[in-house]
Amino acid sequence: MKRRVFGLGAMSTLALAGCSSGPRLLRYDGPEVTSIVVNKGDRRMFLLNNEDILEAYDFDLGFSPVGHKQVEGDGKTPEGTYLIDRRNPRSQFHLSIGISYPNSRDRQIARALGKSPGGEIFIHGQPNNEKAKGRDWTAGCIAVQNKEIEQIYAMVRNGTVITLRA
Template structure:
């Protein structure tokens, strides 16, 4: 009898462990663009002109202004695209933003500097806690439950409009 109870408990634990996966499915309307309003700390996932998801976020440690050079802690402003995804990110899950563009590279070179890169929409750190508000090096950080939904909803090539 004890063996049977143990076996049933183990099977229940295995069955529910599948529910905790960070990978979700999405069957709703296509996300045709992402609008990021840095000043309001709000990100909107849109299907044409209809908001289908609204998310709060944190920014880089220097949240005001357009990213100009590597290490400045700023988040880019302008039009970019989702160009990659990282299921093994050190920040739960992450979606890459196509920064730097040609104009960003040219502007940084004018200062004889690198524009930087590796700008993502990502979740919380896997190994430590986020350090208050606006703690990233220029990325857009959301809660893990939000990046799980965003990761499922957004496809590569989706335009991202980043506004001050």
């Protein structure tokens, strides 16, 4: 009987340990991030509280980084003003926060080309199951290091304005 209780306890402990092996979800109680500015050409992203820079990050982009995303599969990262609109704590790229691409203008441009505008544009960490393939390896997302996305995930709220510049 004691062996069975011990075995069940050990299995429970291992099961719970397996649940806690995901990304760290940090807490943030500093100044509010009121906007994000992404300078694609410089590969620099800034988290701002009004005019003050709270944090700055280097990043990788899509495999075709120059120009505004127009259609699904073009490997480009959007340019323009969007919102952070969702969060994924179980992302295949450590953690991720979603950007509200496509907007109505993006859909109109793609429709005129007879194509889909695509979507699923995120700021995210590194791949969970493989290594990133050099610089500008995403399909149009903004990729930072895992420790950085943990910090960004904690600091940025849904509804935050993000401006992506060439």
